[in-house]
Amino acid sequence: MATEDSLIKVIPRNEPKDIVIVTIKEIFIAFLSSSKLQVHALDLTAILRNDCSLSIANVSHDIINLLIDGFLYYCKVWPGWVRKTEYLNGKIAFNVWHKQFKEYISYKCSALLDRAKKHLQQNSNLITVETQTEETSTDCYQCPYKLVIGGHPTIINNIAILTRDENIYIKQHPIKPWAPLTVAEFINWPFVAVELKLLDLHIERVNAHNFSRYITIDHSELNISDREFITHIKKHSLLARSYFYVYFRFYIEQLFEVLSSIGKISTDHLCNLKMICEQFLEDIREMNINGGSMQTHTTVGFHIGNFKYYRQKQIVTSQKDQVQDNKTIINLVEIIVPEVVCTLHHFHAVQDISVSDTVSFKSLNLLTKQIADPFDESINRLVQKILEDSVVYRCTFCTVAFSGERALSNLTSHFSDLHKVGHHLICNRCGGQFDMQQLVTKRWKHKCI
Numbered sequence: 001m002a003t004e005d006s007l008i009k010v011i012p013r014n015e016p017k018d019i020v021i022v023t024i025k026e027i028f029i030a031f032l033s034s035s036k037l038q039v040h041a042l043d044l045t046a047i048l049r050n051d052c053s054l055s056i057a058n059v060s061h062d063i064i065n066l067l068i069d070g071f072l073y074y075c076k077v078w079p080g081w082v083r084k085t086e087y088l089n090g091k092i093a094f095n096v097w098h099k100q101f102k103e104y105i106s107y108k109c110s111a112l113l114d115r116a117k118k119h120l121q122q123n124s125n126l127i128t129v130e131t132q133t134e135e136t137s138t139d140c141y142q143c144p145y146k147l148v149i150g151g152h153p154t155i156i157n158n159i160a161i162l163t164r165d166e167n168i169y170i171k172q173h174p175i176k177p178w179a180p181l182t183v184a185e186f187i188n189w190p191f192v193a194v195e196l197k198l199l200d201l202h203i204e205r206v207n208a209h210n211f212s213r214y215i216t217i218d219h220s221e222l223n224i225s226d227r228e229f230i231t232h233i234k235k236h237s238l239l240a241r242s243y244f245y246v247y248f249r250f251y252i253e254q255l256f257e258v259l260s261s262i263g264k265i266s267t268d269h270l271c272n273l274k275m276i277c278e279q280f281l282e283d284i285r286e287m288n289i290n291g292g293s294m295q296t297h298t299t300v301g302f303h304i305g306n307f308k309y310y311r312q313k314q315i316v317t318s319q320k321d322q323v324q325d326n327k328t329i330i331n332l333v334e335i336i337v338p339e340v341v342c343t344l345h346h347f348h349a350v351q352d353i354s355v356s357d358t359v360s361f362k363s364l365n366l367l368t369k370q371i372a373d374p375f376d377e378s379i380n381r382l383v384q385k386i387l388e389d390s391v392v393y394r395c396t397f398c399t400v401a402f403s404g405e406r407a408l409s410n411l412t413s414h415f416s417d418l419h420k421v422g423h424h425l426i427c428n429r430c431g432g433q434f435d436m437q438q439l440v441t442k443r444w445k446h447k448c449i
Helices: 024-033 041-051 061-077 079-088 094-123 245-262 267-287 319-325 362-372 378-389 407-418 436-441
Strands: 008-011 037-040 159-164 167-172 192-198 201-207 210-217 230-235 242-244 293-295 298-302 309-317 330-337 340-347 391-395 400-403 425-427
Touching: 008 041, 008 061, 024 037, 024 041, 024 061, 024 079, 024 094, 037 041, 041 061, 041 094, 061 094, 079 094, 192 267, 201 245, 201 267, 242 245, 245 267, 245 293, 245 362, 245 378, 267 293, 267 298, 267 340, 267 378, 267 391, 293 298, 293 340, 362 378, 391 407, 400 407
Parallel strands: 008 037, 159 309
Antiparallel strands: 159 167, 192 201, 192 391, 201 340, 210 330, 230 298, 242 293, 298 340, 309 330, 309 425, 391 400
16 A cells, blocks of 8 residues: 555644544554544654553653654554455455554564664663653753653652762652542642533633743742733634623533433533533633633633642752761752633523523523423433533543543543652742642632741
8 A cells, every 4th residue: 555654744742732632543544545644742652652552651752753753654564555455345344454453563663662772771871761741941040950850750759869978869758649539629630631512512621730840959049930820812713702601600500400300311420510610610710801701712721729839859968968068958849830721612502581580591491391302312312422422531641531421530540540649739929838639629729828
């Protein structure tokens, strides 16, 4: 099968990523149909990790870029393409052919990774590894050098560094256990994104907190820059229409009253969906754009809570060493500026002005009548759609997504297994220490001491 070199266009990892997640299946279909496809480098990294089962958590970006190039090359030269005519004639099942493709690519990429590691081991005694969450920042004036500490977040978040006899020692403390979170707490957790589609409403909410790290001497002033409360506003269409907080609130209240009356959707699932909507309402109120409004086809980023936090790890010397050698304590500082990015993709709710005694909406009033009709088959289809397609939870760091009724529990398990819990954060205004769960409970707000 002939394919063009430019068939797959790779979007660099430092450019914005679209919400659409591309898997190895979409790439297989693109090569099969000779269709051009744009794929973000983060998606390709996730394919190598998840679809090809490669262990690349502690692998440098250079090796990952090499694997991406190799992955696309092997996709192009897969020997199975010579059987395309058999597939088109129905002699090969799609699932069987796709499985063979995936196994071939996984084997080739695994072999490529092994060769790359062996080459590095032969030519260097040290492999530089980036941190998993963000790259260490070196633009702080106190630090003329770069220290890169690599590994899983459970290592980064639980290390202690000390010096003794001209040596630097790194020790790891026990991992802090993951505490159960409510829906409201979890969807305010770093790297959590959620997309909700319910009848007239389509919203998306992403925790896009800004993390920066640098090294400084003890007692140095923190390098925390000012940040606008509204970080950006982007309109995606000229057809944007504005709605006030109260209008959304009336719609959401009637929406869940009507959905509850169906009786075929679990109370827990409806409560989880409603909590997402309530957090969206709180976002509108906190952003306070034009008195508390939000436009359709619009994305808004804002500094949720309007506080900045930091934590630091010390390279500690003993008192004896400090007296004899006059050594200086070095701090590894991490600054966290909470930010949420909200998108109202569409909102089509129209108020029913024929009803004068209360605020209600045409689509929901019509749905109420359909629910009362025992012969209306559309209700069963609606229930299935709500259970399977109404919500998608994503980890924006790992680019994994879960949908359906168990989406929330699946992503919670993903975070508890892979991401763990960081240590206390300190408010840069009052110096108060707060547990991460305390902050997400209050939408990253607190009462300054």
